[in-house]
Amino acid sequence: MTHSTPTGIPEATVARLPVYLRALTTLAEQGTETCSSEALAAAAGVGSAKLRKDLSYLGSYGTRGVGYDVAYLRYQIGREIGLTQDWPVVVVGIGNLGQALANYSGFRSRGFRVVALLDDAPELHGRQVAGLEVRPFRELSSIAERVDLAIGVIAVPADAAQNVADRLVAVGVTSILNFAPAVLAVPDHVAVRKVDLAIELQILAYHQQRRATEAEGASA
Amino acid sequence: MTHSTPTGIPEATVARLPVYLRALTTLAEQGTETCSSEALAAAAGVGSAKLRKDLSYLGSYGTRGVGYDVAYLRYQIGREIGLTQDWPVVVVGIGNLGQALANYSGFRSRGFRVVALLDDAPELHGRQVAGLEVRPFRELSSIAERVDLAIGVIAVPADAAQNVADRLVAVGVTSILNFAPAVLAVPDHVAVRKVDLAIELQILAYHQQRRATEAEGASA
DNA sequence: GCCAGTTTGTTCTCTCGTTCACAAACTCAT
């Protein structure tokens, strides 16, 4: 110990690293070999000062007077996030959303491998979705014995979400991505992130309304 | 002026109001008429102090020694967010994700009305999805003349996203929800929120990896 | 080798958000 903290990247920075990664990939595809913090920041939609500070948490991977080597920086960020290994993902709830997710090509291209599609409804069992067979939810535990499930994606109705989460936690899943509009209670060692369409829309509606009443007040 | 700022709710608070709203709805469905900040905070998954401070930006809608009237508070938050009116929504890109979104019941139940489904692909035109006919993207402007489009949802591939955004802005849309993994450039008066599955997964992967290396370091 | 120009990494300051703690305000029993 008493060594510089090897871990300890601020949460806000962690949330931006994937954005930088994507910007770097785009630049690499365009044949760019080197880029300045200014250029990368523009591609990622952030300020250059913020970008440099974010990258400084990972180490000193740039060269003063030159900029960053695109391929090298991309590798370093990928390594920090954990994209050198691939993460087995299980999707629970193969309805409208679950099927769209299963068909999403962005999973595999970014180091995530969908290993199982689970659902309660018997009429879905055995059906092929995106090259995988939909299996009964109760097979979760036997699947968990064979593969070391890293991430569980919940795409079931809100009232079933907590139950599914409990079962995922019980078989050792420690990262959950929840699409159901429900607050999940999980043990401390389990990470949950939620994607909530309704919330995003309501935030937009708030600003929309605020702009409207503001304009009205200005004209009145 | 020199009156208490009528607008000016912190962004972080705005993002939580929909969560409180949903918790209140759940409580109301269970027949609860009144609740304390402690109880509501638990249902919303936040601390009670944070909840009270958030609500204090809206006004004093609680009663000391008693708590909050569920129906009344729900109305007040809904009014603040703008749920008393309904917002016309257009979805662009009716592929895997777009179809799932079109079928999402949470839209209408929360004051959002999908008025048009647009796509470029001729083979989709005229097809019925969730009771609406898919129309060519070029009809956007004529639709915008008939209805006052409030929110545009982008569910097209990443390389088409900026173009779609530009067209939406051109017809007067000032709120955009973007599902494509791309950074959108829009004028200042346009609000953009993004939902990015890949980013969420990568954030989870980071924490997963950190836990793994941490445990390894502890045992070594 | 040295100087001008460029770009990073970091420090400092400021703003925003969270948490604590408590007085003010209410209810209810006596």
Place this chain on the structure above:
DNA sequence: ATGAGTTTGTGAACGAGAGAACAAACTGGC
């Protein structure tokens, strides 16, 4: 009515994140 018990609303301390600014470090020309 009064006092004991609750619960809200908010001021103040605290922490995290954003942005400006600059010294250190590199490149390339001469």
